[in-house]
Amino acid sequence: xxxxxxxxxxxxxxxxxxxxxxxxxxxxxxxxxxxxxxxxxxxxxxxxxxxxxxxxxxxxxxxxxxxxxxxxxxxxxxxxxxxxxxxxxxxxxxxxxxxxxxxxxxxxxxxxxxxxxxxxxxxxxxxxxxxxxxxxxxxxxxxxxxxxxxxxxxxxxxxxxxxxxxxxxxxxxxxxxxxxxxxxxxxxxxxxxxxxxxxxxxxxxxxxxxxxxxxxxxxxxxxxxxxxxxxxxxxxxxxxxxxxxxxxxxxxxxxxxxxxxxxxxxxxxxxxxxxxxxxxxxxxxxxxxxxxxxxxxxxxxxxxxxxxxxxxxxxxxxxxxxxxxxxxxxxxxxxxxxxxxxx
Numbered sequence: 001x002x003x004x005x006x007x008x009x010x011x012x013x014x015x016x017x018x019x020x021x022x023x024x025x026x027x028x029x030x031x032x033x034x035x036x037x038x039x040x041x042x043x044x045x046x047x048x049x050x051x052x053x054x055x056x057x058x059x060x061x062x063x064x065x066x067x068x069x070x071x072x073x074x075x076x077x078x079x080x081x082x083x084x085x086x087x088x089x090x091x092x093x094x095x096x097x098x099x100x101x102x103x104x105x106x107x108x109x110x111x112x113x114x115x116x117x118x119x120x121x122x123x124x125x126x127x128x129x130x131x132x133x134x135x136x137x138x139x140x141x142x143x144x145x146x147x148x149x150x151x152x153x154x155x156x157x158x159x160x161x162x163x164x165x166x167x168x169x170x171x172x173x174x175x176x177x178x179x180x181x182x183x184x185x186x187x188x189x190x191x192x193x194x195x196x197x198x199x200x201x202x203x204x205x206x207x208x209x210x211x212x213x214x215x216x217x218x219x220x221x222x223x224x225x226x227x228x229x230x231x232x233x234x235x236x237x238x239x240x241x242x243x244x245x246x247x248x249x250x251x252x253x254x255x256x257x258x259x260x261x262x263x264x265x266x267x268x269x270x271x272x273x274x275x276x277x278x279x280x281x282x283x284x285x286x287x288x289x290x291x292x293x294x295x296x297x298x299x300x301x302x303x304x305x306x307x308x309x310x311x312x313x314x315x316x317x318x319x320x321x322x323x324x325x326x327x328x329x330x331x332x333x334x335x336x337x338x339x340x341x342x343x
Contacts, residue, residue, distance in 0.1 A: 001067070008049075008060070008067040015040050016075045025296055028078030029161040033127055038079060038102065046081075050089025051098050057088070062191060063253035066198040073202025076296045078162060080104055080124040082195050087132045090188055094143050094177040101129030104148065106167070107189055107308065110135045113144075118168045119151075123307070125165035126153030133172065136185040146174030159303035160296075190261045193308040197249055197268040200304050203297040204245070204271050207279040208238055210294060214283055225282075234278045241271035259333075262318035269311035272301040 001009070015037070024034040041047060049065050051057020065085060072081055080102050087103035104125045113135055125131065131151060133144040150173035158164035179188065212235060215226035225231050245268045252264035276298045280287045287294045305311050325333050 005067040012068045012071040047084045051092040055092045069198040070202035073199030074206040103130045104128035107134045113172050121164045125167045141179040141185040141188045144174045144176045160299040204275045207275045207297045211279045211282045238278045241274045245271040259321045262314040265314040
């Protein structure tokens, strides 16, 4: 981890420790955003991480943004933190000034925006100050920014119990802009999915660490359950998932090629599935209780694995990257994985 990444991680952990409590995480499931947390994040420039310095931002890399989002996932921080951070970065890339307040993100095909518009399952859509629609316009990313008040929101909720709303409008509101020549719809979607995987990894690491601690606290038959071989085997299996997912995610944040990003998201998805199963097995019934913090991480893992394409989409993208390779091309493609000449 670079000095910058460590600084950003320390900053995020300090803010989250000072401004986020369990009551705020619970309240988010009743459609209440943690206002003090988001105000402090804004004051510290977190939402301008991906905006270039010449446009008033911090000019951080995706890897440095992950240093913020991993602690956020670990803390189960509610609200459109990723969406606001990435949304401002995309706006800057299109030559549009960043906005104040929160942003809800919706990735859609251009054919979904003709006539009356309905956006489904938009995280925090009815609560965000702004809605940023990212449309696939013949491969380019066309951004349309509007006020949240321009949409009719039908409240819904995702697997984590957090708002996931349907937004409707007679026609697409707001002003449009296209990403610069270096940007594309695929690139924007890759960054969104990779950043969400960072939040997932943070939640996985928290669940893993808490499970290790719990096995030392919980006794059965006169000894800590950490002494039982079956518990040790389950936690060792999860440790392997965490290490593999972390390694691939770090590489993808640097390379940003479709192959690396797809591999990282797929591997984080495997780690999430393992964490959900193993951590709840280790904890027993207490892990399902809303009075216990584990389920706020594992329910987010279930919800986040479907965001920005979802694990199945990225596994398909990974397969498509190799399916046309000849026998001679296959191993170089696997061993390079996009690190050279990354897209």
